[in-house]
Amino acid sequence: MKPTTATLTLSRRHLLAASGAMLATAVLPGRLRAAAPVKVAGVYTVPVEQQWVSRIHKAAMAAKEAGLIDYSWSENTANTDYPRVMREYAEGGAKLIVGEIFGVEQEAREVCADYPDTAFLLGSSFPPSDEAPNLGVFDNYIQDASYLSGIIAGAMTKTGKIGMVGGFPIPEVNRLMNAFMAGVKETRPDASFMVSFIGSWFDPPKAKETAFAMIEGGADLLYAERFGVSDAAKEKGALAIGNVIDTQADYPDTVVASALWNFQPTFDAALKAVTAGSFAAADYGVYSTMLHGGCSLAPLGTFEGKVPAAALTLVAEKEAAIKAGSFTVTVDDSEPKAS
Known part of the structure; x- marks a missing residue:
């Protein structure tokens, strides 16, 4: 994993504030309601019991138990293997892929660009980019x-x-x-x-x-x-x-x-956008703040x-x-x- 540059960090902070306004309407007042389960995949570099990833996994499992998503995942995925696993899930019809790409930023973003019909919600140190309009990023702004x-x-x-x-x-x-x-x-x-x-x-x-x-x-x-x-x-x-x-x-x-x-507000906002067909490149990190629960x-x-x-x-x-x-x-x- 590499630290961000000062420029990227500054732009990320500015983007966070802008994204908060753009995404504010994406949160539902209650639990999400979907006509049919959305196929979701998780790709994780550590075990799902590791504290950071466990929050993503918990939110996805809650959505699965509610009948909102069809969820499968891969854990302990090496950075060198991460892009391949992403591709396999995309090829398998996943509509939303979640995970963390801190150690494989460039390669993961190339995968996102290759599958424009798949939404990606990935932990990242860098802001979203027009080169991958289907990539939403987040981190734990707690x-x-x-x-x-x-x-x-x-x-x-x-x-x-x-x-x-x-x-x-x-x-x-x-x-x-x-x-x-x-x-x-x-x-x-x-x-x-x-x-x-x-x-x-x-x-x-x-x-x-x-x-x-x-x-x-x-x-x-x-x-x-x-x-x-x-x-x-x-x-x-x-x-x-x-x-x-x-x-x-x-x-x-x-x-x-x-x-x-609590990753639930982040996951719910992304899933709502996917089901509405409106998912786009944005910074979902704002949903980790106390103001958003x-x-x-x-x-x-x-x-x-x-x-x-x-x-x-x-x-x-x-x-x-x-x-x-x-x-x-x-x-x-x-x-x-x-x-």
Whole structure:
């Protein structure tokens, strides 16, 4: 996966705002209703239980169970094999293909151009293009929830040292980490951060070892952008903040809060456009924001009553402002730095 250039990142931000207005009418007030199931395929480079991809898979499975789509998928697809699998599903009659192409951008876009009658909704670091008018892009713009989780983290750390373990320093990860760090500063201005990227989207053992090193360095709270981090925190008695999914049930004494990603608004908007025959190149990332119901803060659960009241009051105030549109969490795609 390659980070975007400054120019592409800037154009992406501008396009996000424009796309929000263009796509706003695509959300249905209730569940979608289709005359017949739409043939949908998912192509994933990691297992469907991996937290990021699991959100896409969950949304697709919900649509399948509702009788809206006929859904099949391929997981653990190597980047070198990704274009071939895309072609096979397109040749097989899929009307909508979803997945993530961060590591195979050029080749995947060429496939999209070769199948103009197939709609593609793909996670990407780059904006949509006129060269592939049937490609809609998205990513997890859940910086709103990440910021709120940071407010809680700042109130819970005792040492003021926080460890952060990510997959790759690409915009999709960077913006969440930076939002989290900004949230921490709201309640712990003197906090310092250890930042590391493991160079993988799914390597729990490596993430765990990286987290161990941070705990040995004094971190008493960890930002678990990857699987494996919360395991290290649990073993060493540290706390953790989750990302994308809620894992507190597995770590009841460890995971304080999590920034959740809900892919359903994104999927519903794309599926509605496909069934209406109006699917076009657009940035669906806007549907991941809190304003559109694409992200939220997980319930405190076992940590109810353990988070300082002042921090929760601030979280409530900021969340209300975000939903009202009077406060916007900064989108900072630059690589986060240790401090």
